[in-house]
Amino acid sequence: MQITAPHHMALLTANFDKLRTFYVEVLGFPVIGAYSDRRIIFIGVGSIAIELIERAGVSNDKSGGWGHFAFEVEDVDASYKALAELGVPFHVLPNDFPEGGPVSRIAFFRDPDGNELQLVQPLGPGRYPTVST
Structure with a gap:
């Protein structure tokens, strides 16, 4: 088996409309895919997408292994100001x-x-820390 690239990360939510508004209207992600028969959309730029999935009763407990999702920007300070x-x-x-x-x-x-x-x-010079050998 050879993994060729990340494809998407899924976020389950009981607040689909609220999350859709946040990611699409506030953060500016385009909708790049959607199912016509269920409340699931794919949003994204670049090589990875975020899949928003409506799931009633899903917990917002963040005590598991999930840490954070990072978005690369050209200017953190300008992006911070715009979002604030x-x-x-x-x-x-x-x-x-x-x-x-x-x-x-x-x-x-x-x-x-x-x-x-x-x-x-x-x-x-790179996108990630230098690997020391």
């Missing part, structure tokens, strides 16, 4: 990470279901 003006609250303000030798500039916020989202702006 739309009323999106941030719990980690824009900052360089790691301190003392930044690889990226980051900020964290949550969607209406409480899923943690990150804005990331690579600062170095």
Whole structure:
């Protein structure tokens, strides 16, 4: 077996309309796919999509292994300002990470279901930290 690329990440929600509005209208993701017979849409840019799935009774408990989903942006500070003006609250303000030798500039916020989202702006020559051997 050979995995060729990530395809999508699914978010289950009991608040489909609220999440759809947040991702499509607030964050600006285009709808790239949808089912006509159920409340499931695919949104995305680049090589990976987010699948929003309506699921009644799904818990917003975030105690499992899920951490966060990161969105690469050209300018974290400008993106932070634009989202804050739309009323999106941030719990980690824009900052360089790691301190003392930044690889990226980051900020964290949550969607209406409480899923943690990150804005990331690579600062170095690559998109990820250098692998040491």
